[in-house]
Amino acid sequence: MNIHEYQARQLLREYGVPVKPDFAVTAASEVEQKLGALPGPPWIVKAQAHTGGRGKAGGVKLAKSKDEAVKYASAILGMTLVTPQTGPKGKLVRAVMIAEDTDIAKEYYLGLLADRTAADYVFIGSTEGGVEIEKVATESPQKIARVHVDPIAGYRPYHGAEMARRLGFTGAPARQLGMVMAGMFRLFTEKDASLVEINPLVRAADGSLWALDAKVTFDDNGLARHPEIAALRDVHEEDPDEVRAARHDLNYIKLDGTIGCLVNGAGLAMATMDIVKHHGGSPANFLDVGGTASTDKVTEAFKIILSDPNVKGILVNIFGGIMKCDVIAEGIVAASRTLGVKVPIVARLDGTNVEPARTILAASGLKIIPAGSMAEAAQRIVRETQQQRKGRP
Amino acid sequence: MAILIDKHTRLITQGFTGKHGTFHSLKCVEYGTKFLGGVVPGKGGTMHEGYPVFDTVAEAVEKTKANASMIFVPALLCRDAILEAVDAGLELVVCITEGVPVGDMLFVKNYLRGKRTRLVGPNCPGLISPGQAKAGIMPAAIHKQGPVGVVSRSGTLTYEAVGQLTALGIGQSTCIGIGGDPVIGTSFIDALELFRQDKQTRAVLMIGEIGGSMEEDTARWIKRNFTKPVAAFIAGATAPPGRRMGHAGAIISGGTGTYAEKVKVLKACGIRVAPTPAEMGATMRRVMRPRRAAGE
Numbered sequence: 167m168n169i170h171e172y173q174a175r176q177l178l179r180e181y182g183v184p185v186k187p188d189f190a191v192t193a194a195s196e197v198e199q200k201l202g203a204l205p206g207p208p209w210i211v212k213a214q215a216h217t218g219g220r221g222k223a224g225g226v227k228l229a230k231s232k233d234e235a236v237k238y239a240s241a242i243l244g245m246t247l248v249t250p251q252t253g254p255k256g257k258l259v260r261a262v263m264i265a266e267d268t269d270i271a272k273e274y275y276l277g278l279l280a281d282r283t284a285a286d287y288v289f290i291g292s293t294e295g296g297v298e299i300e301k302v303a304t305e306s307p308q309k310i311a312r313v314h315v316d317p318i319a320g321y322r323p324y325h326g327a328e329m330a331r332r333l334g335f336t337g338a339p340a341r342q343l344g345m346v347m348a349g350m351f352r353l354f355t356e357k358d359a360s361l362v363e364i365n366p367l368v369r370a371a372d373g374s375l376w377a378l379d380a381k382v383t384f385d386d387n388g389l390a391r392h393p394e395i396a397a398l399r400d401v402h403e404e405d406p407d408e409v410r411a412a413r414h415d416l417n418y419i420k421l422d423g424t425i426g427c428l429v430n431g432a433g434l435a436m437a438t439m440d441i442v443k444h445h446g447g448s449p450a451n452f453l454d455v456g457g458t459a460s461t462d463k464v465t466e467a468f469k470i471i472l473s474d475p476n477v478k479g480i481l482v483n484i485f486g487g488i489m490k491c492d493v494i495a496e497g498i499v500a501a502s503r504t505l506g507v508k509v510p511i512v513a514r515l516d517g518t519n520v521e522p523a524r525t526i527l528a529a530s531g532l533k534i535i536p537a538g539s540m541a542e543a544a545q546r547i548v549r550e551t552q553q554q555r556k557g558r559p
Numbered sequence: 560m561a562i563l564i565d566k567h568t569r570l571i572t573q574g575f576t577g578k579h580g581t582f583h584s585l586k587c588v589e590y591g592t593k594f595l596g597g598v599v600p601g602k603g604g605t606m607h608e609g610y611p612v613f614d615t616v617a618e619a620v621e622k623t624k625a626n627a628s629m630i631f632v633p634a635l636l637c638r639d640a641i642l643e644a645v646d647a648g649l650e651l652v653v654c655i656t657e658g659v660p661v662g663d664m665l666f667v668k669n670y671l672r673g674k675r676t677r678l679v680g681p682n683c684p685g686l687i688s689p690g691q692a693k694a695g696i697m698p699a700a701i702h703k704q705g706p707v708g709v710v711s712r713s714g715t716l717t718y719e720a721v722g723q724l725t726a727l728g729i730g731q732s733t734c735i736g737i738g739g740d741p742v743i744g745t746s747f748i749d750a751l752e753l754f755r756q757d758k759q760t761r762a763v764l765m766i767g768e769i770g771g772s773m774e775e776d777t778a779r780w781i782k783r784n785f786t787k788p789v790a791a792f793i794a795g796a797t798a799p800p801g802r803r804m805g806h807a808g809a810i811i812s813g814g815t816g817t818y819a820e821k822v823k824v825l826k827a828c829g830i831r832v833a834p835t836p837a838e839m840g841a842t843m844r845r846v847m848r849p850r851r852a853a854g855e
Binding site: 299354360385429434452517 | 583634664666696700712713714715717719741742768792797799802805836838
């Protein structure tokens with residue numbers, strides 16, 4: 167789960183990381199009154215939307231007066247930010263943050279994440295702050311410092327000292343870096359984060375360190391034990407169909423193709439998309455109905471797939487193990503009837519109770535095309551959708 | 560032979576009395592697995608489906624001589640369930656549950672170092688040695704005893720692969736689902752090391768997916784250390800970057816973990832990769848009979 171920058175800054179503050187004062191508003195009318203408590207001008211006015219690259223897209227301004235702050239805030243609120251991360255559709259800005267400005271002597275990068283290969287935590291530091299760290303890692307890997315932390319031993323002051331040495335910090339800033347890292351580590355492990363990133367971490371002219379931009383993401387699997395973190399979720403930032411699918415315990419990711427896929431299991435769902443593409447089609451979605459689908463769940467899955475106007479056909483691929491094929495077949499029939507499905511459906515069912523499932527589909531009188539294998543199913547649905555495109559209404 | 564599980568394995572279930580724990584434990588019994596009972600804190604001393612329930616794993620070990628467990632407890636209780644099984648000295652722990660936080664697994668993975676316990680999972684279908692025993696949720700009927708070891712990050716995609724092998728008349732020694740999470744107990748290399756030493760296993764089918772670099776690391780290891788034939792499939796050729804494809808571990812991040820990179824490294828290491836998921840079985844067969852394929 168992602169959160170907004172102003173929320174990430176507040177969390178870092180709570181964990182002892184130095185962050186300049188700020189506030190966030192959803193209406194420009196609130197700006198003037200709240201500015202009274204904020205040191206400045208100048209102030210930074212920043213669009214709050216779950217994407218990087220906001221500055222280049224026009225979502226970050228420096229205000230030198232109250233009037234300017236109000237003017238920029240009203241311009242940014244309601245704007246659609248288009249960044250490389252958002253794609254051409256962009257993201258509507260619903261909140262704006264105004265923060266005290268920081269003087270910058272030097273910018274650094276400091277991030278903390280789980281290293282899945284080493285099975286530990288790793289701090290990543292760089293003297294190249296304010297730019298994309300992936301870019302630095304590819305172009306000048308020697309400028310990246312990694313300090314690993316054992317999950318059982320936890321963060322120790324020598325980790326901070328080592329990072330300070332690698333980044334060229336001495337004296338008070340080196341000690342402050344250790345405090346920043348200790349706070350990041352506590353935040354990460356206590357709240358089940360998956361990324362805590364300060365980019366840039368800036369050193370001011372007086373040597374003090376400040377977290378300027380912050381990104382914190384959370385492990386969805388840990389949210390159940392952190393209701394205060396789950397409450398930070400902004401559903402406006404997520405795809406409404408994906409939010410709806412998640413409510414029904416379906417794993418759905420919208421793509422831009424024309425063939426809807428309904429599959430059980432994440433690996434098989436990915437493989438189904440792959441084989442559709444291999445045979446010349448393009449998948450409209452990833453959808454994993456999970457291990458325990460009921461008729462209701464299958465109906466809901468059909469509804470979500472069909473809510474995408476690009477869908478010209480649906481491929482059902484179920485390898486029944488625990489999930490019984492006849493239950494899925496009943497679900498397909500019920501969903502097709504209630505929803506009046508107009509697009510062709512190819513159903514490939516295999517495994518537990520496949521015979522009664524075929525009987526159910528055949529007896530339904532609906533046009534559901536059975537397929538014996540994954541390859542046959544993929545070829546058939548591609549052919550069906552292409553025929554449709556070639557002139558049939 | 561086979562690896563990790565066989566007819567001598569003495570299995571218990573942690574979280575036995577829940578819906579899934581009950582259903583799948585009984586399915587394992589039906590397959591012929593030596594099943595001895597379950598562990599549910601607070602229900603010790605009772606019977607469930609004709610099997611004893613214990614309060615702790617240590618008690619179950621003391622009274623039944625169990626050496627393996629299957630875990631069905633809720634995700635946020637898995638860390639403690641695994642640690643308890645490790646401390647009780649079990650040789651094999653299979654965690655089926657999906658949704659264990661990564662932080663919990665980082666702790667568990669490091670706690671396991673130097674211990675005798677082998678953890679499989681979490682977020683996995685478990686494992687089966689056809690004709691002998693199973694500790695998992697896979698449909699037993701699609702399996703057939705034979706020479707191919709199967710190791711996979713997926714569940715249903717593994718069933719698909721096994722179904723193809725069996726349809727071609729190719730049986731399996733042991734099929735292991737290692738799980739779809741970023742941090743898991745048993746890696747591809749761990750499983751291959753065991754397959755290497757197993758006489759029944761003559762070839763291995765490896766099913767990977769996008770995310771992380773385990774497939775690449777494994778391919779390089781295979782080139783240096785593994786002489787039995789290996790075929791592979793990687794799922795996620797069409798997965799968009801930055802999105803988690805159902806499995807917590809299946810995500811392309813910062814340009815790493817892509818399908819193209821994995822396939823490139825696998826091929827460079829001499830591993831035959833099935834071009835589509837429909838050809839996993841056929842690719843395995845081709846790799847197992849190189850002479851015949853060359854003469855065709």
